[in-house]
Amino acid sequence: xxxxxxxxxxxxxxxxxxxxxxxxxxxxxxxxxxxxxxxxxxxxxxxxxxxxxxxxxxxxxxxxxxxxxxxxxxxxxxxxxxxxxxxxxxxxxxxxxxxxxxxxxxxxxxxxxxxxxxxxxxxxxxxxxxxxxxxxxxxxxxxxxxxxxxxxxxxxxxxxxxxxxxxxxxxxxxxxxxxxxxxxxxxxxxxxxxxxxxxxxxxxxxxxx
Numbered sequence: 001x002x003x004x005x006x007x008x009x010x011x012x013x014x015x016x017x018x019x020x021x022x023x024x025x026x027x028x029x030x031x032x033x034x035x036x037x038x039x040x041x042x043x044x045x046x047x048x049x050x051x052x053x054x055x056x057x058x059x060x061x062x063x064x065x066x067x068x069x070x071x072x073x074x075x076x077x078x079x080x081x082x083x084x085x086x087x088x089x090x091x092x093x094x095x096x097x098x099x100x101x102x103x104x105x106x107x108x109x110x111x112x113x114x115x116x117x118x119x120x121x122x123x124x125x126x127x128x129x130x131x132x133x134x135x136x137x138x139x140x141x142x143x144x145x146x147x148x149x150x151x152x153x154x155x156x157x158x159x160x161x162x163x164x165x166x167x168x169x170x171x172x173x174x175x176x177x178x179x180x181x182x183x184x185x186x187x188x189x190x191x192x193x194x195x196x197x198x199x200x201x202x203x204x205x206x207x208x209x
Contacts, residue, residue: 007204008061012054012071017078040142044135044182045189051075051101052130052190055108056122056197061204065113072105100137104130108194123194131190135182 054075055068076099111126112118 004204011200011204012058012074040138040178041135041182041185044138044178045186047101047138048104048131048134048182048186048190049193051104051134052108052127053193053197053200055105055130056126056194057200059108059112059122060119060198060201063117065109065117068105068108068112069102072099072101075101100134100141103137104134107133119198123191123198127191127194128187130194131186131188132183135179135186138182139179 051072055071058071059065059068061067107129108122108126111129112122115121115125
C-alpha cells in the first residue's frame with residue numbers, strides 16, 4: 001500500500017510541476033508580445049492537456065468528485081510560488097497569476113459526479129467541457145492583467161535567444177479567434193488526455209500489484 005501511495009503522490013507532483021512550468025512559459029511577456037495569438041492558442045492547449053491528465057488521474061484514483069478541483073488548486077499554488085520567485089528576480093508578477101484552471105477542473109468534477117462516477121462519461125463529457133472552457137478563462141485572465149507590450153518595455157531583456165527572435169508580427173496568425181481555435185483543438189485533445197489519465201490510474205495499480 002505504501003508503495004502505491006508513493007507512486008501516486010509522485011505522479012501528482014510531476015504533473016503539477018510540469019503544468020506550472022508550462023504556465024511560466026506562457027507568462028513570457030516578450031514571446032507573448034511577438035507571437036500574441038499563436039502563443040495564446042499553443043499555451044492554452046498545453047495547459048488544458050496538463051490539467052486534464054493530472055486532474056483525471058487524481059480524480060479516478062481517489063474516486064471522490066472534487067479532487068480534480070483540488071489538483072487545479074495545487075497547480076495554482078505552485079504557479080504563485082514560482083511566479084513569486086520570478087518577481088524576486090525582477091520579472092513581472094501579474095501576467096499569469098489568476099487561477100484559470102479551477103473552473104475547468106470543476107467541470108471535470110461535475111461530469112464525474114453527474115454521471116455517477118462513469119469513467120467513459122468523464123473522458124467524453126469532462127474532456128470536451130474542460131478543453132472548451134480553459135481557453136475562454138485564459139482569455140479572461142489575460143484581459144485582467146497588465147498589457148504585454150507595456151510590460152515588455154518596462155522590463156527590457158538584453159538578449160533574445162535565436163529561436164525566439166520574431167520574424168514578423170503574428171497577430172491574427174490563426175484567423176481572428178484564438179479562443180475558438182484553442183477551444184476546438186482542446187476539446188478534441190482533452191478527451192485523449194483524459195483517457196490517458198484514467199489509464200495511468202490503471203497502470204499504477206498494475207505496477208504496484
